Each structure stands twice: as C-alpha cells, then as structure tokens.
Amino acid sequence: MPDIHHLLRILLHFDQYLTILLQEYGAWVYALLFLILFAETGLVIMPVLPGDSMLFICGTLAGVGVMSAPGLLGLLVTAAVLGDAVNYAVGRRWGVHLFGGRLLNVRHLDTTRRFYARHGGKTVIIARFLPVIRTFAPFVAGIAAMPYRRFLGFNLTGAILWVGGLLGAGYFLGRFPWVKSHLSLVIVAIIVVSLIPAVLAWLQQRLQPAGTPSR
Template structure:
C-alpha cells in the first residue's frame, strides 16, 4: 500500500521531483525523460506510464526557464517516433506469438483492433492522445503488416502533434498563477481526461452482449 501511495505522490508532484533531479543530475534528466517516453510508446508491456502529464509538466518547467524547450521537443519527439517504430516491428515479428501465449492482455488488443478498424491509418495519430491505446496501436499496425512507409508518416505527424501540443500547453498555460499554484489538480485532470476514451471503450466492451452459438 505504501508503494502505491509513493507512486501517487510522484505523479501528483512530478514537477517538484523533476526539479530536484535537475539540480542533482543536470542534463542526465533529459536522458531519463527520453527513456520514459520511449518505454511508454515502444514497450507494449508498459502502457501505463504517465506520458501526458509528464509532457505537460516538462512544458511548464520550460516556460519557467528551468528546462530547454528546444531540447525537450527534439528529444521527446525522437523518443516517441522511435518508440512507435520499435513497437511496430515487435508487432510485425512477434505479435501473434505474444498474444497467443497469453503474455499480454488480449482485451487491449481487441479494443485497439476495433479502434483501428474504425479510424484506419489515422489511428496511429489519434492513439497518441489515448493512454493504453497509444501503446498498442503501432503494435497492431505491425501485426496487420501496414506498409512501414505509410506507418512512418502517421507516426512522425502524431509524435509532433502529441509531444509538441502538450509541451506547448504546459509552456503557455504554466505561466498562469492559478495553474502554477494548482498544478497537482491540473495533473489529475489530464490523467482523468486522457483515460476517459479508454474507460468508455472498456465499458462498451463489457456491456456488449456475448455471442453464443445458436442451439440446434
């Protein structure tokens, strides 16, 4: 229970922890942020890392002059693009085996496949803004053998929109006094809002009637 409480404290006060890390480790913090974002987008077993809130907080620190906006944008866009690329090739090479062996939750795959079928290639872009789904969308694209050149275009555009949008939102909104003094509330709001689509998809799946073969 104490571990969960400690994790919540880190999530809600990530800006304070990040400032301490910057004071102690300097530029190495940029490498840590790169690895966190790469892991969330590139490792299909890590779909719950706090990418959205982390990007917003980094933007607020860049707006305050504590971090470099250009370094953040360049490094984190690169991390997001590379993460999705690795995820795509993992899905293309090992996807069926991982889900067939029950190493990953098949429900996540089913949800993302339905989302993919509904929105097509745009899913790679849209999924960037949806936790859990953004981790599985490139994986499903790989399983479906989507042409990599086409995938890469959506991947690059989605990374710029997601990383740049949230960094920019933090950069400009973080200057407002209310946002500065209530940043933990803003972080919670970002987490809740970003999880709503995934929660609705899960609820829709739970409420959908099961298909049983008709009796003869």
C-alpha cells in the same frame, strides 16, 4: 500499500521531483525523460508510465526557463517516434507468435488487417492521446502488417501533435498563477480526461447486447 502511495506522490508532484533531479544531475535528466517516453511508447509491457502528465510538466518548466523548450520538443518527439517504430517492429516480427494463436486466431488477424488497411492511419495518430492504447496501437499495426512507410508518416505526425501539444499547453498555461498553485489538480484532470475515451469504449463494449457485432 506504501509503494503505491509513493508512486502516486511522485506522479502528483512530478514537477518538484524533476526540479530536484535537474539541480543534481543537469542535462542527464533529458536522457531520463527520453527513456521514459521511449519505454512508454516502445515497450508493450510498460503502458502505465506517465507520458501525458510528464510532457505537460516539462512544458511548464520550459515556460519558466528551467528547461529548454526546443530541446525537449526535438528529444521527446524523437523518443516517441523511435518508441512506436520499435513497437511496430516487434509486432510485425513476433506479434503473432507472442499471442501463441490463443488470443489472435486467423479470423482475428484478418479482421485486424482489414481495419488497419482502412483506418490504421488515424488510429495511430489518435492513439497517441490515449494512455495504454498508445502503447498497443503500433504493436497491433505491426501485427496487421501495415506498410511501414505509411505507418512512419502517421507515427511522425502523431508524435509531433502529441508531444508538441502537451509541451505547448504546459509552456503557456503553466505561467498562470492558478495553474502553478494547483498543478497537482491539473495533473489529475489530464489523467482523467485522457482516460475518458478508453473508459467509454469499455462501457460500450460491456453494455452491448450479446450477439451484436462490434463496429
């Protein structure tokens, strides 16, 4: 499957592709990065975009002076906040109708609303660090009618921690020779580590005895 191989090659060598794009298109690449991060967080149908690895690589390029660290931080935090805000709005306005009542009945909706009333804030923040889940968390927060002012505060906090943390990690760690020469391995490690919580939650759900209520 050459298409999948090509996508994997781009993902694992994203720093090289990004450097070439910067040489050819300059500041327009910042707009592309904005759109990628916005789409991953704002469009519920695009959860597979490489947010974590992209942020880390951008940080490594900023660390060697190829990109602007303050510019990346401001731009990508804005993209993440706007993406979650749009996702929340779609969930709030059309979420129940999109589910068509088949996957989300009244009982599920009430349970979701109670959960977000108690744990919605930390869910929005923690979900930032979990691929796929971060795309659906704001959508579900909208469905659960989480108050927007409350959501916005946690949205902004999570975006700053996520974007700032990964950009900062790339900025400082990318200067080490070992990280530079094994960047593809580091990217794979980031992807694997970020997927571990979701995999553990899935395994817990699968191994849970039938009839046992989930927490």
